[in-house]
Amino acid sequence: MKSLKRETVPIRTSSDVVLARQKVREWALELKFSIVDQTKIVTAASELARNTLEHGKGGKISLETVEDISRKGLKLVFEDEGPGIHDVAAALRDGFTTAGGMGLGLGGSKRLVNDFAIESEVGKGTKVTVVRWK
């Protein structure tokens, strides 16, 4: 995968989640994604950004345009130094809720993107990497 352009956006408040949505949409438009694909990646970004804020207690998103042999894509990495996820497999299952939360939305977000990877360590933080290809 080759990287073409890169930018980082902080996630500290709920307005940052809105800004993140808008930024991701900007990048998706630039890459000329179809409306449905745009909507999917922006929605996934919204879900994951909210997680970073609420579960991860704040963090950052890095946006990257990537290229792979004959296709272009948008790669997003959501990072936080929060409590981490104890049981990742369970978190990926639909309907999983943490106490007080309404579900991490990870399973749903996974379905909205092409590539999905998650690393998490309890007490250290979480990193979710997603790619939507054109």
Next chain:
Amino acid sequence: MEKIPILRMGSFLLVTIQVDMHDRLATQLQDDLTQSISDHEATGVLIDISSLEIVDSFIGRMLANIAAMARVLDAETVVVGMQPAVAITLVELGMSLAGVRTALNVESGMELLYEIRGNFHSDQDHEISQT
């Protein structure tokens, strides 16, 4: 402070969401609507989301909550104008908004509300129900 305006049309309330809402604004809308339904004894709520290009699980839950709270207050809710891309994405996210009635646009939404909750002239209803 920005608020989403709630219009009153007889015994129905009409809300048009045109901005990309941050979580606080969405929660505010939920509270304002519930208050309004109660204050005006509304029998129907029409939420127009035709301008919303993104509906994530938070907004989805907001809509489901509004419908549920309205029902407890004896009002029916119809969500109208969901964009195709948004519908496809919500379904993929796993949200079906089962308890929420839907219609294609404001016109059909109003038709549906009339069908299920009758009268447009709430003042008459209001007088009749007063004891």
Next chain:
Amino acid sequence: MSRLPEILRQHEGEINSNWLRDMTSAVRRNDLLPDKQLQSECKEVLSALVEGANSGDLVRLENPAWDNAKELLQSISASRAQAGFSPTETASFVLSVKKPVFDVIRKDLGGKADELFAEIWTATMLIDKLALVTSESFQVSREQLIARQQQDVLELSTPVVKLWDGILALPIIGTLDSARTQVVMESLLGAVVQTNSRVAIIDITGVPTVDTLVAQHLLKTITAARLMGAECIISGIRPQIAQTIVHLGIDLSQVITKAKLSDAFSLALQKSGRAVVRTTPEKSVGIGKQPQANKE
């Protein structure tokens, strides 16, 4: 320790000019690639070869030191494919660098047969691997093209038909996999908006099997339509399909299903507050019967 990196570095210029000079016209393909571009391709490839070799790893292309070279070869493979080169021609181009490389190795190590052989062996293995990069990349981009074309075919094969004001029909022919479902949803929902339709009849007569996955896809489509305010009716359920659905325990209780499209249409009309009414009386036909109009 191989002396190849050093040899390549020292003789880069010589290798470059000899390569161009000795390239056969079959490999050169002047008709597809002008000389100037060929020259710059040779220079880039050689430069990438020298750079990669400098890392000392002449065996493993997975070594990040070879990333640049691989990317370069992939992009050359793509641009040559566009220009009309066959994958063999592109690979042959890369392989043709062997001759000038072997020539300088022999010049350097002339009298030492064993060393000479060792370096030539290392060089040939390395250049073979690089040539294979171009072939593999050609293959991958072919597969991606096929995938895109399949998508186009899918879109063309899911027509949405307007049966009446506010009533759509979507006949699905063939298997319903997840890729198809996306296309079906997009076509259907787009049509719902365009035609302001409230009822959509999804006819599955042409769907050979309905298993749990297909049922899930159908349910997804129905849910998406419902979110927009349109109701779906599924028609064309063959007896075998009905059996499979029950056997698999698929829950279609929330979905309206009809065996025949005509029943579905009838229901759709009902739901849109319409009815079909006869406008001319039925004619009775029979031998010896008087036509009604002649009775007094």
